[in-house]
Amino acid sequence: MAAPEASRAASASGAAVPVPPPPPAGGARRASAGRGSGPVLLAAAGPLSAVAAAVAVATGVLTAPTALLGLALLGAAAAILRALLEPAAGGLPPLAQALALIRGRRAIFPRDFSGAKLERWQIEAMLEAARWAPTHKKTEPWRFVVLGGQAKGEFEALTIKLCRERLPADKAEATVAKLERKAGKDWKSVSNYIAICMKRHADQLPEWEEVAAVSCAVQNAWLAATAAGVACYWSSWQEAARTAPEMLEFLGMEPGDQCLGFIVAGVAEPGRAEGYKAARRPLEAIAEWRL
Ligand SMILES: Cc1cc2nc3c(=O)[nH]c(=O)nc-3n(C[C@H](O)[C@H](O)[C@H](O)COP(=O)(O)O)c2cc1C
Structure with missing residues (x-):
């Protein structure tokens, strides 16, 4: 049975962790975690979306519960992205790099x-x-x-x-x-x-x-x-x-x-x-x- 290109692992809280597709065998060293502007955008997204949600509630575009749910989902997505891209605790490799190595290992004859x-x-x-x-x-x-x-x-x-x-x-x-x-x-x-x-x-x-x-x-x-x-x-x-x-x-x-x-x-x-x-x-x- 073929695994889907981007299988999804459920986290303990129920949120889905998008797993990047495997690199070609032997290519783990070249796999990039896609760092760069990602963390900066994430850092900016939190305050900006809080302001947007407040404006949406104030102007009657969204009800308060809907705006809060949206913020919670955005927060969960940001946490998953951070785990994938940023160094793990203690400066260890990010999750995306660890998974790329594990999935890229092959038996070669x-x-x-x-x-x-x-x-x-x-x-x-x-x-x-x-x-x-x-x-x-x-x-x-x-x-x-x-x-x-x-x-x-x-x-x-x-x-x-x-x-x-x-x-x-x-x-x-x-x-x-x-x-x-x-x-x-x-x-x-x-x-x-x-x-x-x-x-x-x-x-x-x-x-x-x-x-x-x-x-x-x-x-x-x-x-x-x-x-x-x-x-x-x-x-x-x-x-x-x-x-x-x-x-x-x-x-x-x-x-x-x-x-x-x-x-x-x-x-x-x-x-x-x-x-x-x-x-x-x-x-x-x-x-x-x-x-
Ligand atoms: C305990 C163990 C013994 C194995 N013995 C053999 C073997 O004798 N011959 C062989 O071709 N592969 C052997 N394999 C390797 C598997 O065939 C290999 O993991 C499988 O082909 C799947 O490939 P992949 O690990 O690249 O996904 C063994 C694997 C394990 C875990």
Whole structure:
């Protein structure tokens, strides 16, 4: 189901928040919040409309309740516009910029990577964002292993070996053939795999809470990747390889820890990221309001 171009989110007070349409994928850095004369006009609109309402009531054009309702609606619209365009509390980015980044994030696949290598700062930006994810009991269960160069080749070879050894014979042959084709093609354009690992604190939290915290960290990293010009997607990878004790050992993890997949990252061919389109169910289909 295609999402409407400008979906509308109901605020707690019942007013509708107009959400700007998403920028093209990878274009978040270029998205403009449309600052400039907007705040000045808004500042002037309040007093001017109050004067206009008073004149309208005095001359009998509007009744007092109608004029008051008009002023209240104008006030609500001004508050929404301010939230969209002006810095949030503490000087944080305006709502319009935050939503543009969230909606502009896309899964971009290796077939659209150029083969160029990512800069270290780009991956560090992703990891920096990841470590600010929410974490119950502050266990910070996320661990990441960045694989590039020789380690990347070892990881790919280990994946194929584990699939050959661990899959049932009737599946192993076709899967290994498919992976070997990928190794000769798509995988060559990958700059880095980033293993997504979860350090378990079984004495403190149920597993789902730590999986959720690591997932939040991945989303943070993915948003930072979007802003830093990194093309990537979250791959669950081949289960036979991901869940093997040898893979955990390769990643430096301990028994009981888990690997939750890999961020497959690279540099997009110019213009390719912008070609990715996405849709989501509208708000009405996913949320129920009981106010
Ligand atoms: C936990 C998780 C695992 C995923 N594993 C895969 C995968 O193995 N292969 C794949 O093509 N996409 C995978 N994806 C990425 C989704 O396919 C991607 O988010 C989807 O294509 C929607 O694209 P969008 O995020 O750009 O809207 C995974 C996503 C999540 C959250």
